[in-house]
Amino acid sequence: MHPKTTTNPLEIFYDGYYYDITEFSAKHPGGDIILYYTEKGEDATQAIQQFHNRFFPKVKLMLANLKRRPATENDNLLTPEEAQRHRDITHDFAELFAWMKSQGMFEPSPWRIIWRIVECSLMWTIGLYFCGSRTFILQFFGAVLFGLGGARAGWVMHEAGHHSLTGNHNADRCIQSIIVGILGGVGGGWWRRHHNKHHAMPQRIDYDLDLNTMPVLANSIEVVKHPRQGSSFFIQNQKWLFLALDCFLATMAWRLYSSPRSALKYHNYFDLLMMSIHWWILLTFAPPWTIIFGVWVAGTYLFGNFALSHSRLPVARKQTHWVEYAFRHTANIKSSLWMDWWTGYLNFEIVHHLFPTLPPFRSYLVRDKVIALAAKYDLPYNEFSYMDAWAQNFRNLDKVAEHFK
């Protein structure tokens, strides 16, 4: 259970009403993430609409069966001005969401699914084939290719995990588990539980699990609990170690610890099978050094790129509106044909956080309206060139280390 679940009974605010989820919380098919919104003053309206966009009628039926009470003034922790601003943002955001749906933007694109799965699977397979050759240079090339293929499978499984690949959540979950299990060695079920918590409250201390990088990495001084931790070898040298070691350690921890542990805990034997196939193929066809190097390439590419969207941005300590999380704690990378491909369209991270079930390749269609929404409420719209974002991240790692010198 999350430490900040303070209401008794457990209640969740949705669209003007508090719903009693004391019994339902343990049965929630999305897991304990639901508890994130039981702290007094939280508003789960946008989270519920966005996370369940693909199966909203089912959720509405469930809500109708829960005990509820209208919200009162006593429930409100905001000043009247803040509450009004909150209502206005909610209203404009809901209008934008409805307009996107009316334009068919959430519809999946079958040929893209096929193309992207074929692309990463081919890279991975051809890479492994070369790893098994007898020439060092071909083995090296093979390790780079299989690393990149496995990492690019991460972009595809990410979409499936958000149910934006086929739009059918059972099919998407199955595709996700196969792709990320076999090509990436990671459990789909574990990844969804982890990643959805990041989406629920990005950059919020104690909630966003992506902030749990200590003791090897500190992107913010606020994640360092004790100055002694900040003066450790890892933190003092983090600007060098980030690409050289940290990304590799993170991907290995996902593969060898977090995913299998979670799959065992939740009896997810399909994920365990997929991960076993991954290791069986690797250990059968590739020499050990190519496996280690390929996994290093995969981790560095994947973690390095997605750190550009958040890690140097401020962390949040208090309740924040869904829309404000996306603007204040998320950054875009400027779009180009090459950049869209290289980052799997997650260079449009702000749109992705506002609308996680939108197929990311359609993000550019709503970009201008999203910029207008930010401007109307005086919210930042963080967009940087690729090189600038990398430079900012390294400066930030240096600054945090400097703080604890």
Ligand code: HEM
């Ligand atoms: C009382 C309110 C809620 C109800 C009735 C509800 C209901 C559901 C249902 C029925 C599903 C599974 C649908 C399916 O796969 O067929 C689901 C999944 C999910 N829910 Fe909720 N939910 C509620 C609140 C929340 C909240 C507040 C959050 C987020 C903070 C949330 C996050 C999720 C996520 C991320 C999933 C997808 C998990 C996955 O794909 O593995 N839910 N919920």
